[in-house]
Amino acid sequence: MSSYNPRRVRVDTPLLERVINGRPITYLDSASSTLPPRPVIEAMARYYELRHANVHRGVYQTAVEATDVYEGARAATARFINAPQGMDEVVFTKNTTESFNLLAKSWGAANLKAGDVVLVTEMEHHANIVPWFQLRDQTGIEVRFVPVSDDFRLDVSDLDRLLDGVKLFSFTAASNVLGTRNPVKELTRIAHDHGALVALDAAQSVGHQPTDVVDLDVDFFCFSAHKMLGPTGLGVFWTRAAILESMPPFLGGGGMIADVRRDGYVPADGPTRFEAGTPPIAETAGLTAAIRYLEGLGLANIARHEDELTGDALKRLANEFDGRVRVIGPADTVDRGGVLSLDVDGVHPHDVAQVLDQFGVCVRPGHHCAKPLMRRFNLAATARASFGPYSLTSDTDVLLEALGSAVTMFA
Amino acid sequence: MANLDDLYREIILDHYRTPRNRGELSSPPAIRTEGFNPLCGDELVIYLDIQDDVLVDIKLSGHGCSISQASSSMMSAAVKGKTIDEVRAAIERFKQLMTVHETTLDGNGEAPVADLRTMGELAALQGVVKFPVRIKCATLAWNTLSQGLDDYGVQGTGSK
Numbered sequence: 001m002s003s004y005n006p007r008r009v010r011v012d013t014p015l016l017e018r019v020i021n022g023r024p025i026t027y028l029d030s031a032s033s034t035l036p037p038r039p040v041i042e043a044m045a046r047y048y049e050l051r052h053a054n055v056h057r058g059v060y061q062t063a064v065e066a067t068d069v070y071e072g073a074r075a076a077t078a079r080f081i082n083a084p085q086g087m088d089e090v091v092f093t094k095n096t097t098e099s100f101n102l103l104a105k106s107w108g109a110a111n112l113k114a115g116d117v118v119l120v121t122e123m124e125h126h127a128n129i130v131p132w133f134q135l136r137d138q139t140g141i142e143v144r145f146v147p148v149s150d151d152f153r154l155d156v157s158d159l160d161r162l163l164d165g166v167k168l169f170s171f172t173a174a175s176n177v178l179g180t181r182n183p184v185k186e187l188t189r190i191a192h193d194h195g196a197l198v199a200l201d202a203a204q205s206v207g208h209q210p211t212d213v214v215d216l217d218v219d220f221f222c223f224s225a226h227k228m229l230g231p232t233g234l235g236v237f238w239t240r241a242a243i244l245e246s247m248p249p250f251l252g253g254g255g256m257i258a259d260v261r262r263d264g265y266v267p268a269d270g271p272t273r274f275e276a277g278t279p280p281i282a283e284t285a286g287l288t289a290a291i292r293y294l295e296g297l298g299l300a301n302i303a304r305h306e307d308e309l310t311g312d313a314l315k316r317l318a319n320e321f322d323g324r325v326r327v328i329g330p331a332d333t334v335d336r337g338g339v340l341s342l343d344v345d346g347v348h349p350h351d352v353a354q355v356l357d358q359f360g361v362c363v364r365p366g367h368h369c370a371k372p373l374m375r376r377f378n379l380a381a382t383a384r385a386s387f388g389p390y391s392l393t394s395d396t397d398v399l400l401e402a403l404g405s406a407v408t409m410f411a
Numbered sequence: 412m413a414n415l416d417d418l419y420r421e422i423i424l425d426h427y428r429t430p431r432n433r434g435e436l437s438s439p440p441a442i443r444t445e446g447f448n449p450l451c452g453d454e455l456v457i458y459l460d461i462q463d464d465v466l467v468d469i470k471l472s473g474h475g476c477s478i479s480q481a482s483s484s485m486m487s488a489a490v491k492g493k494t495i496d497e498v499r500a501a502i503e504r505f506k507q508l509m510t511v512h513e514t515t516l517d518g519n520g521e522a523p524v525a526d527l528r529t530m531g532e533l534a535a536l537q538g539v540v541k542f543p544v545r546i547k548c549a550t551l552a553w554n555t556l557s558q559g560l561d562d563y564g565v566q567g568t569g570s571k
Binding site: 347348349350351354355358365366367371374380381409410 | 415418419424427450451452453454474475476477478480542545548
């Protein structure tokens with residue numbers, strides 16, 4: 001039984017008690033990073049207060065407990081995304097970006113050769129573009145893009161031809177700029193029909209809708225803890241055990257080896273092969289707490305709530321400001337998350353965000369690490385507002401009030 | 412608390428709404444230099460027509476926020492017709508104006524800034540220092556101008 005009430009989440013989130021420029025904070029930047037609730041913060045503090053030790057090393061009590069915290073988080077994560085072979089398929093990284101670098105530099109470098117094609121989309125975050133360009137520059141693979149249509153959705157009309165020769169189709173579950181949610185299962189089925197594997201950037205989806213990698217049928221799955229109420233500095237890379245076992249190590253050093261001699265080394269088996277050096281341990285305690293907290297709220301409930309907020313905000317933004325504020329993204333809530341990229345006529349996003357700050361409103365101005373997408377729509381930047389599980393329509397009220405001020409100031 | 416009026420002075424908004432010296436010069440002979448602010452996506456192109464050690468003409472194109480647009484517009488008005496030495500000196504003065512002093516951030520008294528009397532309209536940009544993340548917006552044009560002079564080996568007589 002879950003009991004979801006966004007007001008309760010608000011009370012649980014200490015940062016939302018801040019007053020900025022004389023106004024209660026209006027946090028609308030959850031697509032950048034979500035705010036951790038008290039249980040997450042306390043889990044990390046408790047770890048440092050009671051259990052801190054390095055993992056996989058000592059035999060003393062606290063070292064065993066620290067290892068339990070770390071491996072327990074791996075198990076919790078496996079359950080959270082429904083990894084079929086459990087925790088042996090879950091690799092901890094630094095963030096989604098590092099997960100994609102692991103994919104490109106380990107699996108990609110070992111399995112792709114000159115002329116092979118990696119298909120991405122025009123709405124990808126740079127994290128799912130640049131590692132492929134780097135691999136292209138090293139090995140001569142081809143990086144191909146699925147275009148985005150004027151309705152802010154993937155243009156799949158030519159997908160069969162685009163998938164020709166593709167070894168990996170790597171795309172985002174939800175755009176961090178447009179809010180568009182892609183039809184993951186359908187795209188995955190088509191890619192598999194063409195013999196391609198599928199990697200999913202789930203950074204923008206894991207904290208906002210239920211996740212099941214078996215149901216999605218994807219082959220690789222990447223996300224960050226801090227986008228699902230967890231801490232920064234911790235990311236996740238998941239792939240099927242059969243693929244993971246075949247992947248060569250990524251970073252080298254301590255922790256990732258079975259043996260080291262003067263003439264070489266033998267890498268460890270399983271996920272630890274990809275976890276060189278002392279990992280973020282307290283952060284995994286935070287991730288476990290975040291997973292439990294989200295499961296308590298129910299991700300389907302969060303999705304429904306954010307859907308309502310988004311629908312309400314889209315309607316009000318369309319009706320006010322005489323068309324001076326344009327939403328760069330789908331105009332309805334069908335297959336759409338709570339990300340509202342705003343283009344204010346005659347006002348640069350940086351100036352919009354600066355005025356909004358005076359009202360305590362936190363939005364993100366910029367290109368959102370998606371420059372190919374921004375170019376597609378002839379934009380240098382947008383001011384992006386995005387919802388989280390603690391967001392309320394009163395946040396939209398303040399956003400509209402502050403936007404009104406920005407529009408007036410630069411009129 | 413930093414007040415928004417410190418940032419968006421009327422003269423800044425005026426330059427933003429009606430920027431001076433917008434346009435292009437054919438290059439060559441004009442020097443063409445690009446500047447980028449990778450964080451916000453702002454792009455600026457500066458064209459410089461330099462003859463006999465004098466910046467005879469300057470044109471700007473590109474896009475950016477009110478602060479970067481106003482700063483580049485004011486810069487163009489301030490340096491047009493000046494000798495290269497004078498342009499270099501203006502760049503130095505402006506960079507000094509944009510330097511963050513701890514006292515400014517604490518709000519405890521005024522920082523020892525450049526002599527504002529010599530800066531004309533540019534002094535209006537002084538308030539930007541109270542918004543540290545916006546300093547890059549204000550300095551984009553000046554850094555690009557400086558880069559343009561450096562790239563093309565333009566030396567003032569005084570710097571030989």
